[in-house]
Structure formats: structure tokens, C-alpha cells
Amino acid sequence: xxxxxxxxxxxxxxxxxxxxxxxxxxxxxxxxxxxxxxxxxxxxxxxxxxxxxxxxxxxxxxxxxxxxxxxxxxxxxxxxxxxxxxxxxxxxxxxxxxxxxxxxxxxxxxxxxxxxxxxxxxxxxxxxxxxxxxxxxx
Numbered sequence: 001x002x003x004x005x006x007x008x009x010x011x012x013x014x015x016x017x018x019x020x021x022x023x024x025x026x027x028x029x030x031x032x033x034x035x036x037x038x039x040x041x042x043x044x045x046x047x048x049x050x051x052x053x054x055x056x057x058x059x060x061x062x063x064x065x066x067x068x069x070x071x072x073x074x075x076x077x078x079x080x081x082x083x084x085x086x087x088x089x090x091x092x093x094x095x096x097x098x099x100x101x102x103x104x105x106x107x108x109x110x111x112x113x114x115x116x117x118x119x120x121x122x123x124x125x126x127x128x129x130x131x132x133x134x135x136x137x138x
Contacts, residue, residue: 002134005127007120010113012127014134017112027112029135033104037125040098040114046091053088057081101125 002014011018017032019025064077099121101113113124132138 004130005124010124012124012131014131017128017131019112027105027110029131029137031105032112032132032137035101035103035112035128035132035137037121038100038102040100042097043091043095046088046095049088049091053081053084056084101128 003011004014005012009020011020015029017027017029019027060077060081064073068074068077096116098114098116099118100111101121101124102109102111104110112128113121115121115124129138
């Protein structure tokens with residue numbers, strides 16, 4: 001049996017996909033339908049950090065010019081804006097979106113593989129395409 005991809009999480013052969021999590025799951029390639037790649041959901045922390053940074057910047061832009069005239073107030077306001085934007089940026093780097101390989105298997109929508117590594121995901125996707133072609137599914 002020909003193996004198209006193997007790592008510590010999954011094995012793709014010409015006949016089946018083996019998910020190496022506990023418990024192990026074996027899925028027949030012949031029973032997989034509508035195999036497709038999607039991007040995972042955005043982490044809620046990213047959304048919250050971005051909204052709070054935008055709100056902070058808006059608040060500073062609307063209140064500081066009209067109420068404070070001292071240079072220290074401007075410095076503090078700009079510091080708050082810069083720190084909130086830096087915090088939002090770090091959340092975007094800390095919680096990247098995942099790449100997911102999904103399929104219909106016996107009437108259920110399942111996730112075959114999920115990762116944040118785009119290169120590994122590309123290898124898994126190509127291996128799945130080769131396995132589907134070997135089974136006449138493409």
C-alpha cells in the first residue's frame with residue numbers, strides 16, 4: 001500500500017486516512033466526499049484586542065484635542081494608543097488562524113487535519129489530492 005504522507009498526527013495512504021489521535025480513527029478514502037480546505041475561525045482574543053485598540057484610538061482622537069492642552073497629556077494619550085495597537089498586533093501573531101482540511105464522511109462533516117503551519121498543510125492537501133486521484137474520486 002502506497003503512503004502519500006506521514007507525520008505524528010496523521011497518515012494518508014492510497015486507501016485510507018489514519019488520524020493518529022486517541023482513539024485512532026481510520027477513514028476509507030472511498031467514503032470521503034466533498035474534501036475541501038478552509039481557514040479556521042478567528043480567535044476571539046484577536047477580535048477583542050483589535051476592537052479595544054480601535055476604541056482607544058477613537059476615544060483619544062475625539063477627547064484629547066478638545067480637553068487637554070498640556071504636552072504631558074498628549075504624550076500619555078499617544079502612549080496609550082501605541083500600547084493598545086501593539087497589544088492587538090501581538091494577539092494577531094500569537095493566535096494565528098488555522099488551516100483545516102474538511103470532508104463529508106458517512107453523512108458527517110469532519111475535520112481531517114488542522115494546523116497553523118501553511119507548508120505542512122500544503123503537503124497534507126497535496127497528499128490527499130493524490131490519494132483521491134488514486135481512488136478515482138477526482
